[in-house]
Amino acid sequence: MDVVSDAISTVRIGRPSSNRVGVSGRWSTRLAPYDGAGFHVVLRGGCRLVPDGGGDPLLLGPGDAVLLPHGAGHVLADAAADGAAVARAVAFEDWTAAGSPRPPATGAEEVQLLCGKYRLDRSRVHPLLAELPQVVHLPNRIGGDPELRFAIDLLGRELGEQRPGACIAVPSLLDLLLVYMIRSWLASGTTGAWSAVLGDEVAAAALRALHSDPAAPWTNDRLAAEVGVSRPTLARRFTSLVGRPPMGYLTWWRLTLAATLLRETEAPLAGIARQVGYGTPYALSHAFHREFGTTPGRYRAAAAATA
Structure with missing residues (x-):
């Protein structure tokens, strides 16, 4: 994707x-x-x-x-x-x-x-x-x-x-x-930040890698090697354009995907955790609560009630 x-x-x-x-x-x-x-x-x-x-x-x-x-x-x-x-x-x-x-x-x-x-x-x-x-x-x-x-x-x-x-x-x-x-x-020549992000070879390549396989055991070193630049270059270019470091963006994106799966599927939490790169349901629940201020179970129930 x-x-x-x-x-x-x-x-x-x-x-x-x-x-x-x-x-x-x-x-x-x-x-x-x-x-x-x-x-x-x-x-x-x-x-x-x-x-x-x-x-x-x-x-x-x-x-x-x-x-x-x-x-x-x-x-x-x-x-x-x-x-x-x-x-x-x-x-x-x-x-x-x-x-x-x-x-x-x-x-x-x-x-x-x-x-x-x-x-x-x-x-x-x-x-x-x-x-x-x-x-x-x-x-x-x-x-x-x-x-x-x-x-x-x-x-x-x-x-x-x-x-x-x-x-x-x-x-x-x-x-x-x-x-x-x-x-x-x-493509209209807008000065928005994300036009610059997608037009930058390093940041765009890193984003493609993270979005293609968010569950992979990514590290800064592995992502830099995937993109073909040094780790400091990746960190500098990505952070300055995207507004957060590569692993910070990955964490946010994994939790966003988890929220989507909770809303749109009946998959168990353990399966969702594996799909978005968390080793255990507990690890996902802890990170999810920190990001969204609620538990995955409550989030799913609220989403079902408003569907």
């Missing part, structure tokens, strides 16, 4: 949801803060996105995508909406229940959107995802992000035509869309 795949898979829970909407004329709808991530893609026309908290409004055109990785509340409205229209925005659930979106009025330009959500467990967010901004705007550019464009086109068709197999195709395409949106952000 690579870092981006692992960062997503350990926090994602349940199935993503989405819908395709069409509306015209003057409209505005508010989406409340969400314990997950949201996204919008403009398939046709244009609209305005206004983040909660006084963030700068975004004008979105055809093909533009927006990821809200921390579930920030916001308003979607027609492109000409002013402050008063934003203030009058109807809750998204009420808006759809009342029959909106609606067919375009005669002569009016229809706006078509893909709107969706991903459920995330924020207790275990990887720092790569944590540093994403509140709003990630991915504008449509000629020749840019062809994979993202293909995923958007395929998802729009699946939601619009309801063809056989859509119940499997749509969730898979939504997962693919999330990966492509994060990839696009990483």
Whole structure:
């Protein structure tokens, strides 16, 4: 597994949801803060996105995508909406229940959107995802992000035509869309720390090794030999970029994987301990309590109660 795949898979829970909407004329709808991530893609026309908290409004055109990785509340409205229209925005659930979106009025330009959500467990967010901004705007550019464009086109068709197999195709395409949106952000020239981490040969190689086999008996010497650098070079480069030393990161990652297995499987604690590199259930329990402030058993019970 690579870092981006692992960062997503350990926090994602349940199935993503989405819908395709069409509306015209003057409209505005508010989406409340969400314990997950949201996204919008403009398939046709244009609209305005206004983040909660006084963030700068975004004008979105055809093909533009927006990821809200921390579930920030916001308003979607027609492109000409002013402050008063934003203030009058109807809750998204009420808006759809009342029959909106609606067919375009005669002569009016229809706006078509893909709107969706991903459920995330924020207790275990990887720092790569944590540093994403509140709003990630991915504008449509000629020749840019062809994979993202293909995923958007395929998802729009699946939601619009309801063809056989859509119940499997749509969730898979939504997962693919999330990966492509994060990839696009990483490749956009952002100054985020994890763009630098993944672009550094030493740090990236060390992370690939740790993520490929977290249960291996890693030491600083063994990891340095795997990467092909000296131990001091590994420690200096990794720590300065990632923010913690290699073995500190490994401990955190092992416990994050343990939490995922506790939530998503019924495997016994002894099996989970072996899978994430701990010799005994007691050793895992002690480390888990130190990291999460609770025992593995209580963590599993709480996760089951909220599933």
